[in-house]
Amino acid sequence: MEIWIIFTKIILLVYIAIQSAQANVSHISWVVLAFLVYFCANITIYILKNTTMKRVLYVLSIGILTVAYLSVNPLFSLLLPLTIFELTASFTDKKLTFLLLSLLPILYMKASLQPIYGLAAGVSFMIFSITSIYGERLMKNEAQIDSMRKQLQKLTKHIHENSEYIRQSEYTVKLEERNRISQEIHDKIGHSMTGALFQMEAAKRLVETDQHKATELLQNAINISKEGIENIRLTLKNMKPPTEQVGIHRLKLLIDDFNAKQPIKTVLTHEGNLDIITPIQWKILHENVTEALTNAMKYSHATQVSIDLKVLNKMIRVEVKDNGAGTEIIKKGLGIIGMEERTAAVNGKIIVDSTHGFSVTTLLPLGL
């Protein structure tokens, strides 16, 4: 923004230079000197950051210009408005003040100079106002873009974390399922096949000598094979991924982790049918429990925390309660607000009670 003011000053200086050269003023060296001194003073302003120093230099520039006006060339006064604006801008925002102050010098000038001074003042004012208004707007927009960029980063990170969690859950589920199948194959079907095989081998040996016995053994083998096929069918039928195990399993892991890291003893109790809790509800419960446990660790001075999960008929209730001091008044920090938002996203509710130790109850609706 300052660059436009600098350009305007340069234009005015060039005008003064050409005017002086054309008018063939006697002491051209003085003009040049005034030029250079003013130039130096002005450039220094843009280099410095200290406001007081800047103000001093503004006043100095005004001084130089006045001297130049009086003794060298009256046209130097044309540069006054801009410097006056810059000086006033560091004190106040009222544009009218700028204009009035800049018009003040008119009173002290020769009549012939007044129109051109007026013109310079007016145009300088326009340029100054426009650059400052648009300069401010630009800065505001940039700040907004900045904050939006930060938010975008945060959200992207969140999405990444979510996809990571989904991926991990999938992996864990797959592992557990594979485990289950291999176990059942080993336990049931493997044995059945082996048993049936023995019976058939024995039957083969006896088919010549003792037909009756051989038939018996073959019948056994048939029975065992039928059972085996039935088992295969059941094993394959039980293909439902055990999400409830991942859910409660992960919760237990969280708690074991917590127990291991610090001295507060944590106990988990649960009742009701955990199967009907959906993955997203599990996620919310995990996050709320983690948050509540972290708070207990940081603030409560408690020695025990109990986590109770109840699946009711139409609601899930999870209460994290510690035996600490509790507080009189609950201040809603970011943690609690986070829990509220998370829970509200699935139409749930949070109750925070601090009368007997600190307790956070999460209520999530079921079904619908």
Added chain:
Amino acid sequence: MNDCTYARSFFFYILEADKRIRGERMNVLEIKNLTKKFADFIAVDNMSLTVAEGEIFGFLGANGAGKSTTINMIAGLLRSNDGTINILGKNSAKYSRFAKMNIGMVPQDLAIYEDMTAYENVKFFAGLYGLRGTELNERVEEALEFVGLQDKHKSYPKSFSGGMKRRLNIACAIAHRPKLIIMDEPTVGIDPQSRNYILTSVRKLNEMGCTIIYTSHYMEEVEEICSRIAIIDHGKIIAEGTKEQLKSIITNTKDVWIEVKSTEKVNLAAIKSIHGVEAVSVDENMIKINSDTGVNNLNKIIEHFMSSQIEIRSLLEKAPNLETVFLTLTGRNLRDQ
């Protein structure tokens, strides 16, 4: 009433009639995102609810849950920090006179003048709502008769019992025939006779067309008279609905415990086969039958016992009540420990 108010009420009457013809049912009260903070303490936390015409709506919650604060904001006695309250479709902050004309408030702390007679008290409050002349006197008489204090209209409140004072308060609240009556813990510290009177009056008022909001921490009352209930805790509504809906949050089964003389002839399989029975168990002389709440199979169960000639000593039905619902959801009791 002067001409202006006549004109206005006529206008509203036409609007109302129009809505009724078109089948729109007006919500008497609509609260959206209501919040109230006292310094750092959040008394009412982003509460939203609607009360339809003709309901007896109960606020059930422990002391300090935020019931009175919410009520005071609805009645216009307390300013909210955030949120809107609409009474009969109009914003109560913008149309405060309209809102107040249509509300009758029976506060928790008695609001009657000890140095005026009962009659004068009701007349004073009715007068505030613009009633004048013969109409005023008629309404005052009506109100006193309704609460059963017509014989006491020349007596002073200091001779009244707690219950009578409360009834006087009710009379003050109903004289101007408001559409919405709010009662804040009306039966706290009241003798049982007055209490019954109050509960009956609430029902009568409802039958006459008033919508009633009733707050209490006494579960029995709320269960007895309210058509819809909101359970409030720590400034939030944690559950809302009819009694049955609230109970069904916890469980959809109920227990019947039958004490028998001897368990010899008891056939568990036969009992289990009765429609609706989920489980049966025996505990010494007690047969515990767990059934679906949706099925009313008590008759069939008793029939079975009678036909098998098993002597029933006692029968107890154990279904969750609102206190259980509150306890299960919040982990705390409705009443202070």
